[in-house]
Amino acid sequence: MSVVDRSIVLIGFMGTGKSSVGRRLALSRGWPRLDTDAMIAAAVRMRISEIFERLGQERFREEESAMLAKIDATQRAVIITGGGAILRPENRVRLHVLGTVFCLTATLSTLLERLGRRSDRPLLQTEDPAATVENLLRKREPLYRETADFTIDTTGMSHDQVANAIEDCLARAA
Numbered sequence: 120m121s122v123v124d125r126s127i128v129l130i131g132f133m134g135t136g137k138s139s140v141g142r143r144l145a146l147s148r149g150w151p152r153l154d155t156d157a158m159i160a161a162a163v164r165m166r167i168s169e170i171f172e173r174l175g176q177e178r179f180r181e182e183e184s185a186m187l188a189k190i191d192a193t194q195r196a197v198i199i200t201g202g203g204a205i206l207r208p209e210n211r212v213r214l215h216v217l218g219t220v221f222c223l224t225a226t227l228s229t230l231l232e233r234l235g236r237r238s239d240r241p242l243l244q245t246e247d248p249a250a251t252v253e254n255l256l257r258k259r260e261p262l263y264r265e266t267a268d269f270t271i272d273t274t275g276m277s278h279d280q281v282a283n284a285i286e287d288c289l290a291r292a293a
């Protein structure tokens with residue numbers, strides 16, 4: 120199957136715009152949008168923050184892997200993952216089976232600015248969220264890099280521009 124026809128998988132740190140960009144791509148392609156966080160919340164019947172609080176991060180990671188395993192790899196879709204989906208090796212393999220993997224990135228200051236606008240991310244409920252972001256990024260960057268087929272730096276870009284950049288990338292790779 121040509122790269123243009125494969126599902127599009129979005130990975131990347133919290134605040135890189137995966138959900139908004141994924142929504143635009145799903146609309147323009149006319150493909151279903153599969154947002155693993157939303158699917159987990161629906162399956163467990165709790166908000167993500169509640170899952171972390173009441174059941175713990177490990178249980179969330181179990182649900183995340185189970186959800187990725189359950190997605191039909193033969194159906195084309197735009198698949199939006201949570202920022203930690205790349206943590207487990209089996210997920211990293213699975214993401215490639217599911218489609219072409221795009222990693223969205225942004226500079227640290229852009230991420231902090233975007234993440235500061237919302238307070239519902241369980242991993243950032245710490246005394247020093249900026250230090251937490253830096254620390255998580257440092258640990259995860261190699262995994263994002265290893266997993267991505269393509270990386271798009273979204274700093275200074277609108278969601279539409281990022282979606283267009285992904286389409287351009289696929290057109291060039293076809």
Ligand code: S3P
Nearest residue numbers: 132133134156167201202203241
């Ligand atoms: C997480 C990112 C969140 C969500 C959960 C854990 C992470 O998704 O899956 O809070 O480990 O980075 P977003 O990247 O959509 O915020």
